[in-house]
Amino acid sequence: MRNDATYEEVAVPALRWTLDPCGKHLNHGSFGAVPVAVQREQQRLREVMDWNPVRWFSSLATNIATARVQMARLLDVPEDTLAFVLNASAGASVVYQRLMDRGPAHVVVTNHGYGAVSMGAQRLAERTGGTFRTVDIPLDAKSDDVLALVGEAITAAPTTLLVIDQITSATARAFPARELCLLAREHGAQSLVDGAHAPGVDPHPVCIDADWWVGNFHKFVCAPRGTAMLYSRDSDQALFPVIDSWGARDPFPARFDHTGTLDTTGWLVAPFAWQHLEDTIGWAEIRRRSAALADDAVGVLRGALEDLVDNPVPDVGMPVGPMRLLALPGGLGRTREEADALRVPFIDETGIALSFTSFGGVGYLRLSTHIYNAIEDYEYLAKVGVPLLHRWSIDSRRGA
Numbered sequence: 001m002r003n004d005a006t007y008e009e010v011a012v013p014a015l016r017w018t019l020d021p022c023g024k025h026l027n028h029g030s031f032g033a034v035p036v037a038v039q040r041e042q043q044r045l046r047e048v049m050d051w052n053p054v055r056w057f058s059s060l061a062t063n064i065a066t067a068r069v070q071m072a073r074l075l076d077v078p079e080d081t082l083a084f085v086l087n088a089s090a091g092a093s094v095v096y097q098r099l100m101d102r103g104p105a106h107v108v109v110t111n112h113g114y115g116a117v118s119m120g121a122q123r124l125a126e127r128t129g130g131t132f133r134t135v136d137i138p139l140d141a142k143s144d145d146v147l148a149l150v151g152e153a154i155t156a157a158p159t160t161l162l163v164i165d166q167i168t169s170a171t172a173r174a175f176p177a178r179e180l181c182l183l184a185r186e187h188g189a190q191s192l193v194d195g196a197h198a199p200g201v202d203p204h205p206v207c208i209d210a211d212w213w214v215g216n217f218h219k220f221v222c223a224p225r226g227t228a229m230l231y232s233r234d235s236d237q238a239l240f241p242v243i244d245s246w247g248a249r250d251p252f253p254a255r256f257d258h259t260g261t262l263d264t265t266g267w268l269v270a271p272f273a274w275q276h277l278e279d280t281i282g283w284a285e286i287r288r289r290s291a292a293l294a295d296d297a298v299g300v301l302r303g304a305l306e307d308l309v310d311n312p313v314p315d316v317g318m319p320v321g322p323m324r325l326l327a328l329p330g331g332l333g334r335t336r337e338e339a340d341a342l343r344v345p346f347i348d349e350t351g352i353a354l355s356f357t358s359f360g361g362v363g364y365l366r367l368s369t370h371i372y373n374a375i376e377d378y379e380y381l382a383k384v385g386v387p388l389l390h391r392w393s394i395d396s397r398r399g400a
């Protein structure tokens with residue numbers, strides 16, 4: 001395959017999906033999609049499990065350990081730093097729980113943080129008698145601006161924990177995660193990096209300078225849902241799984257291999273999913289094609305939106321390969337709740353699955369492309385979806 005080939009010139013090799021062929025799936029970033037081969041491998045394991053459950057669960061921790069070590073090798077991090085968790089939220093919960101009995105937690109998050117992760121951080125601060133502050137970072141802030149604003153916040157008042165995103169959900173942008181972790185450490189604070197979107201998107205997804213990092217493998221990597229990993233820079237022995245089980249007396253990360261009675265076939269399949277996409281298309285090629293398609297999609301949608309909104313393609317400061325942010329017609333998605341509420345009616349009316357987000361009182365639509373998307377998907381969005389959004393925006397302003 002030529003390196004300079006555009007996505008249109010390269011025939012998509014044999015990756016098959018079970019996505020509804022009548023729909024347009026333009027939101028891989030929220031809940032992923034699992035290729036047929038990966039589903040089959042998981043189903044094969046489930047059949048082994050249901051053939052002899054006692055045998056299965058008796059060797060499960062050993063098998064999880066094997067998959068965990070394989071993932072550490074694929075991600076190029078030391079084996080004793082990485083544990084499986086069910087999702088990014090569970091990984092963050094593990095870290096918050098670890099900090100519960102260490103005195104007041106003085107936590108700093110940003111206004112780009114994932115709501116559920118930031119809420120957990122706030123609860124940690126409240127429960128420990130600490131403080132909780134949110135740093136406001138403009139949408140278009142470049143790396144140096146982000147570092148300056150966060151630096152100001154963590155030096156202005158005691159800070160014990162900085163929670164930052166590697167790739168943001170609502171604003172589809174990157175943050176200088178490594179530099180922020182080093183900055184936090186320099187000022188005596190620990191760092192939790194929310195890398196939910198990073199695996200597969202970033203060629204080196206684990207932020208090894210974070211005290212803790214969490215990443216989802218059920219997003220861009222296309223592993224079955226419920227598959228995420230928690231990294232701890234110094235194999236933090238105070239980390240315990242959300243579910244206390246037989247591993248409690250084992251060291252980190254082995255204690256996370258014990259989950260009680262639970263279907264963790266997704267974890268066992270994670271190395272297969274990673275390798276399957278690598279062997280079928282290759283991660284570098286998937287990243288290249290997804291980014292090229294996202295650029296072309298923005299070109300198509302800019303044309304459809306420019307008569308409806310002032311600035312259809314806002315500057316997000318540090319854009320991310322397969323993700324893009326576009327402004328919604330005025331009046332739509334001014335809050336997270338309003339943005340979320342668009343998702344299902346939009347699918348019902350158009351068949352297009354899209355992420356709607358809200359930031360700073362403005363509504364956006366977020367694209368996250370994957371290898372199964374084609375430019376026709378975005379042409380359809382421009383032709384059918386954008387006029388509907390326009391109509392909804394007029395209705396919402398009339399109702400306001």
Ligand SMILES: Cc1ncc(COP(=O)(O)O)c(C=O)c1O
Pocket residue numbers: 029030087088089090114117165167168169194196197216
């Ligand atoms: C930035 C970010 N963090 C955390 C999460 C939570 O992921 P999960 O629902 O898998 O726990 C998401 C989900 O989309 C996210 O985008």
